Amino acid sequence: MSFSENDRPKFIIDENVGKLTKLLRLLGYDTTFFIGENDTQLVNIALDENRTILTRDTHIQERRLVTGGRVRTILVKSDNIEEQIQQVTAEMDLLNCIKPFTLCLEDGQPLIQRTKEEVQDRVPPYVWQTQQEYVECLQCRRIYWKGTHWKAMTSRLESLIVGKRGDIK
Numbered sequence: 001m002s003f004s005e006n007d008r009p010k011f012i013i014d015e016n017v018g019k020l021t022k023l024l025r026l027l028g029y030d031t032t033f034f035i036g037e038n039d040t041q042l043v044n045i046a047l048d049e050n051r052t053i054l055t056r057d058t059h060i061q062e063r064r065l066v067t068g069g070r071v072r073t074i075l076v077k078s079d080n081i082e083e084q085i086q087q088v089t090a091e092m093d094l095l096n097c098i099k100p101f102t103l104c105l106e107d108g109q110p111l112i113q114r115t116k117e118e119v120q121d122r123v124p125p126y127v128w129q130t131q132q133e134y135v136e137c138l139q140c141r142r143i144y145w146k147g148t149h150w151k152a153m154t155s156r157l158e159s160l161i162v163g164k165r166g167d168i169k
């Protein structure tokens with residue numbers, strides 16, 4: 001199974017499972033970290049933006065919009081980030097349609113391709129000399145390349161989902 005662009009799942013992350021935010025963005029899933037005040041806001045954003053709520057809070061499961069089926073939630077069972085990402089990717093069948101290097105890890109906005117020449121003055125010289133592929137976030141202007149932190153995160157993800165999918169670089 002794979003998703004069309006329109007039914008590709010989107011998420012809103014409760015603060016009690018905040019570490020899932022960057023991992024889901026790394027997999028290319030549109031993910032918002034909830035910074036509002038209360039559960040009502042959380043559920044309303046999920047409804048308005050068609051996002052699945054990820055939380056450890058059982059009370060959210062009892063909200064009317066959730067029990068009525070208008071908002072989907074996943075009740076995350078574990079405190080452990082590795083078990084969390086395994087549960088979410090399995091329940092939502094996410095590993096069949098990952099898109100690494102498409103979303104900014106910090107704010108979730110789309111990344112666009114940059115040529116090596118375009119980033120010459122904006123990345124450290126040793127990076128420019130050794131890296132060929134770059135992407136930029138138009139929101140925060142971060143430039144990513146396929147070294148250092150991306151490698152660290154992708155290899156961590158690989159270890160989490162080993163046996164389910166091969167190389168995700």
Ligand SMILES: [Zn+2]
Pocket residue numbers: 104105106107108109137138139140141142
């Ligand atoms: Zn950004």
